[in-house]
Amino acid sequence: MAKYLLKRIGRSLFTLVLIICIVFILMRQMPIEGYFQNFDKLTDAQIQAELKNQGLLDPMPLQILHFFRDMLHGDFGVSHSYRTNVPVTDILRDKLPVSIRLGCMSILVSLFLGIPLGTLMARYKGKFFDKFGTLFIVFIQAVPAAVYYLFIQMYGTTLLGIPLLFDPNSWKSWILPVLSMSLGNIAYYGMWLRRYMVDESNKDYVCLAKAKGVSGNAVMFRHIFRNAFVPMVQYLPSSFLNTVIGSIYVESLYSIPGMGGLLVTVIKDNDNNMVQAIVLLYATVGVIGLLLGDILMTILDPRISFGNKEGRR
Amino acid sequence: MKQEVILAVKDLNVKFSLRGQVLHAIRNVSLDIYKGESLAIVGESGSGKSVFTKTFMGLLDGNGFIDSGEILYYGKDLAKNRSEKDWKNIRGKEIAMVMQDPMTSLNPLKTIGAQIAEAIRMHQPEIKGKEAIKKQVCAYLEDVGIQDPERRYKQYPHEFSGGMRQRVVIAIALACKPKILICDEPTTALDVTIQAQILGLLKELKQKYDLTIVFITHDLGVVANIADRVAVMYAGDIIELGTCREIFFDPKHPYTWALLSSLPQLGEKGENLFTIKGTPPSLFKAIQGDAFAPRNPRALKIDFIEEPPYFKVTETHKAKTWLLDPRAPKVEPPEAIRNLKNLEVLK
Numbered sequence: 001m002a003k004y005l006l007k008r009i010g011r012s013l014f015t016l017v018l019i020i021c022i023v024f025i026l027m028r029q030m031p032i033e034g035y036f037q038n039f040d041k042l043t044d045a046q047i048q049a050e051l052k053n054q055g056l057l058d059p060m061p062l063q064i065l066h067f068f069r070d071m072l073h074g075d076f077g078v079s080h081s082y083r084t085n086v087p088v089t090d091i092l093r094d095k096l097p098v099s100i101r102l103g104c105m106s107i108l109v110s111l112f113l114g115i116p117l118g119t120l121m122a123r124y125k126g127k128f129f130d131k132f133g134t135l136f137i138v139f140i141q142a143v144p145a146a147v148y149y150l151f152i153q154m155y156g157t158t159l160l161g162i163p164l165l166f167d168p169n170s171w172k173s174w175i176l177p178v179l180s181m182s183l184g185n186i187a188y189y190g191m192w193l194r195r196y197m198v199d200e201s202n203k204d205y206v207c208l209a210k211a212k213g214v215s216g217n218a219v220m221f222r223h224i225f226r227n228a229f230v231p232m233v234q235y236l237p238s239s240f241l242n243t244v245i246g247s248i249y250v251e252s253l254y255s256i257p258g259m260g261g262l263l264v265t266v267i268k269d270n271d272n273n274m275v276q277a278i279v280l281l282y283a284t285v286g287v288i289g290l291l292l293g294d295i296l297m298t299i300l301d302p303r304i305s306f307g308n309k310e311g312r313r
Numbered sequence: 314m315k316q317e318v319i320l321a322v323k324d325l326n327v328k329f330s331l332r333g334q335v336l337h338a339i340r341n342v343s344l345d346i347y348k349g350e351s352l353a354i355v356g357e358s359g360s361g362k363s364v365f366t367k368t369f370m371g372l373l374d375g376n377g378f379i380d381s382g383e384i385l386y387y388g389k390d391l392a393k394n395r396s397e398k399d400w401k402n403i404r405g406k407e408i409a410m411v412m413q414d415p416m417t418s419l420n421p422l423k424t425i426g427a428q429i430a431e432a433i434r435m436h437q438p439e440i441k442g443k444e445a446i447k448k449q450v451c452a453y454l455e456d457v458g459i460q461d462p463e464r465r466y467k468q469y470p471h472e473f474s475g476g477m478r479q480r481v482v483i484a485i486a487l488a489c490k491p492k493i494l495i496c497d498e499p500t501t502a503l504d505v506t507i508q509a510q511i512l513g514l515l516k517e518l519k520q521k522y523d524l525t526i527v528f529i530t531h532d533l534g535v536v537a538n539i540a541d542r543v544a545v546m547y548a549g550d551i552i553e554l555g556t557c558r559e560i561f562f563d564p565k566h567p568y569t570w571a572l573l574s575s576l577p578q579l580g581e582k583g584e585n586l587f588t589i590k591g592t593p594p595s596l597f598k599a600i601q602g603d604a605f606a607p608r609n610p611r612a613l614k615i616d617f618i619e620e621p622p623y624f625k626v627t628e629t630h631k632a633k634t635w636l637l638d639p640r641a642p643k644v645e646p647p648e649a650i651r652n653l654k655n656l657e658v659l660k
Contacts, residue, residue, distance in 0.1 A: 203417060204412055204414060204417040204418040205417060205418050205419050205420045205421070207372060207412065207418070208410070208412055208418045208419070208482065208485070209420070209431075210372060210404065211370055211372060211404060211405065211409065211410040211412075212404065212405040212409060212410075212431070212432045212435070212436075212485055212486070212488075212489050213401065213404040213405030213406055213432070213435050213436060213489060214431065214435065215397055215401065216397050222431075223420050223423075226422060227420065227421070227422050230422065300422070301421075301422060302421075302422065302469040302471070303421060303422075303469065303471045
């Protein structure tokens with residue numbers, strides 16, 4: 001197992017290095033305005049001098065090497081236009097924890113509500129609860145999120161008696177954003193868990209379990225749920241990632257000082273150092289997410305063996 | 314010799330509702346199963362063999378239901394069972410099942426030890442404690458011929474071959490301590506050498522655990538090997554019932570003749586094997602007369618008009634065919650099946 005893990009981690013690192021190089025090279029093809037705050041007012045000579053000063057006129061391999069060297073020292077350069085001359089790491093250090101906290105809470109809520117939703121829908125397939133759940137899922141998936149986000153904000157704030165804007169120190173303030181972000185995932189988990197459970201419940205081993213006298217509920221939880229959850233587990237880490245990045249709308253709605261929308265803003269502003277750092281961050285989280293998903297799978301499913309036969313089912 | 318009846322089915326009708334239509338899967342079947350016998354139910358696919366036995370355990374699919382009739386198990390009518398609680402004391406405890414495909418009938422994510430232990434915990438509550446249960450599991454594994462049970466106990470189904478998995482399934486059934494064991498085509502998915510081993514094992518276990526075995530199969534070689542009595546099913550009805558010898562050496566119903574003629578062992582070199590022409594009747598519509606008549610080249614006129622009753626041949630042998638009526642013309646069984654005695658598989 002250790003060998004398999006090392007191999008996987010090594011491969012993930014390689015993927016990251018590759019992503020960094022590609023993004024780095026692409027960024028160098030961008031207009032050079034992004035490295036200056038007052039590009040229009042500068043003379044050509046000044047521009048060349050500044051570029052040379054930032055090391056941008058060096059050959060590409062050397063630039064990449066320098067980038068990696070700085071990166072390992074925790075230095076991603078400074079922001080040029082988003083917040084002039086503030087180190088990128090400082091900007092992210094303020095924003096990242098807020099988004100991660102929001103994302104973690106939303107995932108927890110989604111799991112706590114989505115799993116029972118899917119399980120109960122599968123248990124009472126075709127009955128009232130299943131129909132009710134389907135209605136909910138279809139609604140969430142069909143209606144643009146922006147619409148119910150607004151409704152939640154409008155009525156939720158009145159109901160809870162809290163101001164529209166976010167206040168990180170009041171726990172009540174977290175409820176509505178977390179709920180808004182969770183709804184999509186609740187529907188998603190519910191839908192897939194129900195589907196996987198219904199699939200499992202039609203399998204022969206379930207019939208055999210019933211034939212040996214295991215009661216309906218016990219079959220549901222001891223056999224069906226556990227087996228249906230395995231394919232779900234794979235997607236949990238990446239859906240967590242999506243929640244962290246994907247909260248643009250919720251964060252702007254409540255003015256939460258998180259990561260949401262940051263990438264879009266800095267790309268628009270040609271703030272190259274920021275773009276690099278954020279893409280690297282997302283890539284890392286993504287690669288780790290996939291790795292964790294696979295590790296969880298191997299723990300839960302004995303058929304997936306480690307070593308040379310990896311991934312065979 | 315009068316044998317004790319363990320399970321008596323009386324006028325059982327099972328129906329399925331399918332897309333607004335009603336499929337009459339089991340048509341008025343009566344059958345007594347004697348304690349300690351092995352009864353084989355044979356018939357082609359779709360004849361209702363599996364559905365018939367599934368009603369004994371309440372395992373019909375959601376759209377299937379018992380329309381009328383009784384299933385008496387020691388005097389208790391199982392056909393009246395509705396809720397899970399009613400079945401709790403029957404499933405596993407009294408009647409257990411071995412299913413067709415061992416590759417899919419075990420939970421792939423649980424060790425086989427855990428799956429057998431689950432049955433022991435439910436049906437043998439007198440065995441307490443992890444160690445005691447494990448010991449009992451190993452004993453069952455040894456019973457079904459799995460070597461090195463201590464190591465095998467911790468393994469998952471995918472680490473077993475098909476034949477070995479079927480042995481595990483049998484061990485699970487045994488761990489329930491049932492009185493009746495229903496084997497639903499237990500050897501169909503296995504290759505021939507393994508088939509023989511599994512059949513041998515079942516015979517052995519039947520003695521050891523004093524089981525009554527109901528065997529569902531369409532393989533007549535299996536029937537000859539294991540069965541005391543044979544029930545031939547066609548279109549949801551038992552059309553002939555007799556001892557193994559009677560069915561093989563003195564069959565009465567044209568369908569049984571056709572079935573026996575289809576034995577591949579009877580084929581002559583260079584000639585096509587015998588097949589029964591046509592398809593079984595649709596069970597969505599009511600069947601008039603003898604269900605097999607449209608496929609029977611020697612059908613009588615009355616076969617199309619009125620359903621034949623059972624005609625008694627001997628104390629143990631009866632068949633539903635007008636050929637047994639004293640007024641019927643004498644129709645000889647086909648040439649091919651008169652010399653079944655000489656066949657290797659039947660010895």
